[in-house]
Amino acid sequence: MAPIKAVLFDHDGTLANSEVVHFQFWQRVLADRGVAFVEDDYRLHFTGVSELNTAIAIKARFQLTDCVADLVAAKRAQAQQYHATQVYPLMPGVNEVLLALRRQGMRMAVVSGSARFALEANLAGLGLGHFFEYIASGEDVPNNKPAPDVYNQALHVLGLRPSECIAVEDTASGLRAALAAGVATCVVPNSYSAHQDFSGATKRVADLPEFLTWFNAHYR
Incomplete structure (x- = not known):
């Protein structure tokens, strides 16, 4: 060896x-689009899933009209705002x-x-x-x-x-x-x-x- x-x-x-914070980012992104996103859903289906693949799955699951790139950008905006003043x-x-x-x-x-x-x-x-x-x-x-x-x-x-x-x-x-x-x-x-x-x-x-x-x- x-x-x-x-x-x-x-x-x-x-x-x-940081997982709870990532959930909260996606929760806000979806709330802005009139969709309720619960923590158990994130835990069971999206923990450890990349940002891009999460956006793809969320778009399909909730039948969102946004393109995937816009969903990723919206989530990243949440993260950038967070990291301006906080750390995980x-x-x-x-x-x-x-x-x-x-x-x-x-x-x-x-x-x-x-x-x-x-x-x-x-x-x-x-x-x-x-x-x-x-x-x-x-x-x-x-x-x-x-x-x-x-x-x-x-x-x-x-x-x-x-x-x-x-x-x-x-x-x-x-x-x-x-x-x-x-x-x-x-x-x-x-x-x-x-x-x-x-x-x-x-x-x-x-x-x-x-x-x-x-x-x-x-x-x-």
Whole structure:
């Protein structure tokens, strides 16, 4: 087994407790169009789904007249307004885990399906940007998660083989993306994603501190 040289973290729902905020963005977009959108609907059908694919599905489900690009733009406007004054809160243990991994000399990157502006704004606002060697965004590649493109991009930039990395994901979509790129994955489900199918994950843990304990026991 190749030594692990890097941990590749998803962002939304893994580092940042942002799923409820993304739901609220879409809820406002739909409310402006006279549609009621409930949290359980988002949780069951859209957690971990890319912005573009969510817009496509929402347009079809609610028979909206807007084009998909306009729905994406409306959601992004919500996000830009949010990030002008706020940040998504951290998931439990993030700072401690990142500090511990850096002390061990572990390389780290963010591999996310989210828009680059949101990733950079949130990581900067939380003071986490300095931990990560690279931020891979879903808009930088032809196909978003669950396709492997964003992981392949990160591996290429870092100059690492899949066997030299561990991914940390909170959704089935992210897990499938990492596995398709050949990267072993630890899943950390949250209240939005706990019902999803995590078949194929190397390990499932309750939170990031538990991930660190497992990682150190098996890979250090």
